[in-house]
Amino acid sequence: MKKKSSQRKKTTKKKASKAKKTTAKKKTIKKKFKKKKKRFLKKELNAYREKLLNLKDDLMKQIQEISDESLRKSQQEASGDISAYSLHLADRASDSYERDFNLGLVSSERRIVMEIDEALKRIDEKQYGFCQMCKKPIAKRRLDAIPYARYGTKCQKKIEEEER
Numbered sequence: 375m376k377k378k379s380s381q382r383k384k385t386t387k388k389k390a391s392k393a394k395k396t397t398a399k400k401k402t403i404k405k406k407f408k409k410k411k412k413r414f415l416k417k418e419l420n421a422y423r424e425k426l427l428n429l430k431d432d433l434m435k436q437i438q439e440i441s442d443e444s445l446r447k448s449q450q451e452a453s454g455d456i457s458a459y460s461l462h463l464a465d466r467a468s469d470s471y472e473r474d475f476n477l478g479l480v481s482s483e484r485r486i487v488m489e490i491d492e493a494l495k496r497i498d499e500k501q502y503g504f505c506q507m508c509k510k511p512i513a514k515r516r517l518d519a520i521p522y523a524r525y526g527t528k529c530q531k532k533i534e535e536e537e538r
């Protein structure tokens with residue numbers, strides 16, 4: 375009795391699988407694609423998003439602070455009012471160095487803010503965590519360290535070598 379029923383099941387299954395053969399092939403491709411796209415759980419993506427937003431917030435504040443400080447100093451200089459720091463001659467000597475340093479800092483921070491915006495866009499477009507060059511997944515370890523990473527370590531190295 376038992377054997378009979380299982381055999382019957384088998385045959386019906388076989389028939390069904392034959393009929394679905396072509397669609398099944400399409401399905402596996404779709405499945406693979408879906409799997410590739412869904413690399414992270416929603417929870418994980420939200421964590422990355424939050425991390426990126428916090429980082430952006432910090433950077434924006436820093437940029438604002440440095441800009442305010444530079445503006446205040448250059449206004450002081452322009453108005454000839456150097457009395458505020460003429461008492462500190464040693465400080466004055468390092469002012470131009472500091473300004474250059476701050477400008478460099480601000481520009482690199484702005485660049486990171488842009489990278490963060492791009493990464494946030496990739497989260498929305500479900501492309502987050504994939505190398506923009508080879509399309510392979512970026513190691514989670516790397517994303518945890520640099521959540522706005524655009525490329526995997528290998529491609530990043532290649533790009534840096536080409537830029538040199």
Ligand SMILES: [Zn+2]
Binds near residue numbers: 507509510
């Ligand atoms: Zn890559």
